[in-house]
Amino acid sequence: MRRRILAAFLLISGLITGVNATARELDLPEAQATLLKKVNQSPLDVIEVIVAALAEKPLPAKQEAYYQYVLSDAYYASILGPDALTAALRAHELAIQTGDETLLHWCKVKVAMAYDMAQDASPGLEYGQSALDWAQQNQNPGMESASLIALGSVNLTLSDFATALSYFKAAYQLARQHPDNQHVAEAAHVASYLGLVHEYQREHRQAIEYYLESADYYRATHNQIELANSLYGLGKAYWSLQDKAQALAHYNESMAISEALGDTQGAAYTALDLVGIQLAETKELNATELYDIAQLLQKTIATFARADNHNMQVNAIIKLAFAYRNAARYEQALVQVNNALVIAHKFGLLQKKVNLLAMQGELFARMNNYKRAYEAAIKRIKAAAEYRDLTDKTQLQQLYAEMEVGKVKHNNELLAAQNARQQAEIKVAKRDKTIIFLVVATLAMLCVAIIVLYVSAKRQHKLTLTLAQTDELTGLLNRRQALKLFEREITLARRHLQPLCMAIADIDDFKIINDTFGHQAGDEVLKFVAAKMCDCFRGSDIIGRIGGEEFLLAFPGVKTESAVTALEAFMGECLVLPEHLSEYQGLTITFSIGLINVDTRFDSTTALGIADELLYQAKAEGKARVVYKAENDVSGFAPKAM
Incomplete structure (x- = not known):
């Protein structure tokens, strides 16, 4: 089971x-x-x-x-x-x-x-x-x-x-x-x-x-x-x-x-x-369908609750929230999301909490409560950071544990080899030159084995470092590394009084792409977009995947007008699909992009918040566009105290 x-x-x-x-x-x-x-x-x-x-x-x-x-x-x-x-x-x-x-x-x-x-x-x-x-x-x-x-x-x-x-x-x-x-x-x-x-x-x-x-x-x-x-x-x-x-x-x-x-x-x-199949097949639920699904899911939620299966209890509540959302009953959907957040917080289900906050923001947006939607987005970013930190710590602890086990095994092997050598030395006086040769050969093999282990450990360290800094699917910088480099560029721009532009790009209707053509097609779209970004932008630019279909782009030494031109050219390039994506009829790749000229008084978190709001504005204005602030126009945003 x-x-x-x-x-x-x-x-x-x-x-x-x-x-x-x-x-x-x-x-x-x-x-x-x-x-x-x-x-x-x-x-x-x-x-x-x-x-x-x-x-x-x-x-x-x-x-x-x-x-x-x-x-x-x-x-x-x-x-x-x-x-x-x-x-x-x-x-x-x-x-x-x-x-x-x-x-x-x-x-x-x-x-x-x-x-x-x-x-x-x-x-x-x-x-x-x-x-x-x-x-x-x-x-x-x-x-x-x-x-x-x-x-x-x-x-x-x-x-x-x-x-x-x-x-x-x-x-x-x-x-x-x-x-x-x-x-x-x-x-x-x-x-x-x-x-x-x-x-x-x-x-x-x-x-x-x-x-x-x-x-x-x-x-x-x-x-x-x-x-x-x-x-x-x-x-x-x-x-x-x-x-x-x-x-x-x-x-x-x-x-x-x-x-x-x-x-x-x-x-x-x-x-x-x-229920998931029914929701995927039915875009709008009528009252009878909604009632039947709600009754079934309430029983399912109660079953998981009795078994203390909190992860699946939250999953079932999320399904119920989706059903209410599909029926345009946003307030009832919001009640379910809030119930699930209480359970996720109580039992430390951080990944669920991130997803629930995203859904909460979407529901507030559908209810035209954009202030609450923005607050939910900020909470989601913080929860995602907390989840990533916890995951990184867990992986690091597991790596340390494996290294300790390897160290113990290695020490045992060395002790065993030392014991064997001592026994050989006791007998060496009574043995002929053939035995001496075998002992020397054994020691040489042991040295080779140690060298091989050392080289292997160095390679593993290099591989671990690469995995820690890049996104596995696209090969771009992962969120942590991209934000680290972006923070560095803010410092350099402040020191040298150079312009710095930053954009957050989100693939439009990516969920529909996944639902329509399958997750494999979605993965291929992400790889294609990542490759186009590497082709269209400079090697000195920062390009990172910071979310599911969300990318961070930073352009050191570039003013807003030039950045807009580069981004629009990139969007045009993405409209021309390669052969393996052209097979998906009706697939179009467009972006909603929020672009800012980074005020050097801001830190990376403030800059991300401004760009994220502009991205939402691009979505609201019809998608497939770049929305940007004029040079040094940061009205409505207070800089972080220096």
């Missing part, structure tokens, strides 16, 4: 089920083994039985550990993340008391999977890696398979798709190598995970191939919960390919299975996507 949560995260950021996959080689007593077999069919019934058994009387440590182990699976299947983690950690604690190494490391797999459903999934990496190392050392292919799936799941939750894919491919290959080993997860089961990763990478046809493989397997094995997940994945992939008939067929079958199982959250996920 974790797959549904992750699929929903991707539409705006994560769970993958591994129910029973981690128990394929654990020798459970008959009572617990029977309950485990029922998890995929009726997890809520299993929870009820185990909770009653644990409440009845105290149990021996190993027996309770077995119950907690199965209970974690049942909670996991029901998408009750905190309960799944509590049960898994209790099983792990009891396993330590028993001294049973096999049970202990199976419980580590279980803890890793449960952390995958937690707010911070990163602790699951340590548990999963410990189980994987033990399984490989003790030649336990069942645990190795389960550990690979758990590590792939946690990395997927952490949005490290490349690492997740490597773990899932390893599990898939292991299954192919052991087709007759009942303890190893079947390749068709692992295929569902591979389908999900390809789906996130927008490789929808490859995702469909793996989802079909897993769906056939789950039908044959009567695994209803996993079948519902694979059908859900197929519905999402087909809808991404604009195959509405196939998408609806698979979504509806998935929902029917979830409702039959009493899986309210599973049905809620599917209902949310079905």
Whole structure:
């Protein structure tokens, strides 16, 4: 069921089920083994039985550990993340008391999977890696398979798709190598995970191939919960390919299975996507349609709230706000957005907060309350900066952790080499020249290895620096680097009394481009625009992507009239589409641009605010134009105190 949560995260950021996959080689007593077999069919019934058994009387440590182990699976299947983690950690604690190494490391797999459903999934990496190392050392292919799936799941939750894919491919290959080993997860089961990763990478046809493989397997094995997940994945992939008939067929079958199982959250996920299809297909809702959608979404919101699934609760509220907006009921839409903002703030959902503030600004603008719209835009900019800072800190901490692990491994290797050298020196007097030669050769190889590691680390540092300063999709400067360089240019302009122009350019109707031609076309448009900017403007100009379809341009030493001429020439160039974009009939690329001659009394934040207001003015005046202030005309804006 974790797959549904992750699929929903991707539409705006994560769970993958591994129910029973981690128990394929654990020798459970008959009572617990029977309950485990029922998890995929009726997890809520299993929870009820185990909770009653644990409440009845105290149990021996190993027996309770077995119950907690199965209970974690049942909670996991029901998408009750905190309960799944509590049960898994209790099983792990009891396993330590028993001294049973096999049970202990199976419980580590279980803890890793449960952390995958937690707010911070990163602790699951340590548990999963410990189980994987033990399984490989003790030649336990069942645990190795389960550990690979758990590590792939946690990395997927952490949005490290490349690492997740490597773990899932390893599990898939292991299954192919052991087709007759009942303890190893079947390749068709692992295929569902591979389908999900390809789906996130927008490789929808490859995702469909793996989802079909897993769906056939789950039908044959009567695994209803996993079948519902694979059908859900197929519905999402087909809808991404604009195959509405196939998408609806698979979504509806998935929902029917979830409702039959009493899986309210599973049905809620599917209902949310079905509403999304209806909203995409219907530009204006009538009163009946709006009422039906509102009733369905209110039930969905309540379901996610009861399960403490706050991320999806916010997603459902956003869908409801969109429905009200499409019906031109802006005040009701604003109420929903404000409700979602309260939840996002309470539970630290910063990315959601950024999106909600953008929607709040749009609604205020539709209500002609431009002052509130501007205030919402400023809040969105601040929230986006906070989110980027948090993301950067998280990535940096992860990088530091990886470096520390590498350092420890390297030190261990050096210690091992030193021990080997000392032993060789003790024996050297009794050995002939051949042994001495082998020792010298070994040391030489070690030196080469150290040099290789050093060179590799330098290259990795250079790559990390590049990634930190550029936008991955377009190759332009990212927001942080662009603003840093723009601030520097303001300082230089102030020092040398040189003119400096700055513009914010926003692609007109970019959402319509995405909705009409697909996100792949949208990505191609962004790449084309970035290439044209590099061609049309000077190498000394600052060009950066600071938002989804928003770009920052700074022209040192250039006055307003020259900047306007350059920008209009660039806009003309973008009207001539290359061959690969000309295939999209009706596609036109225009811009709304706010341009200012930067008053050197301003800092970058003030300048951005002025340019942003001019951009909104360009939008209001009909788009496809440059709106600018006359030289030194900054009326209505107070400079920052120097």
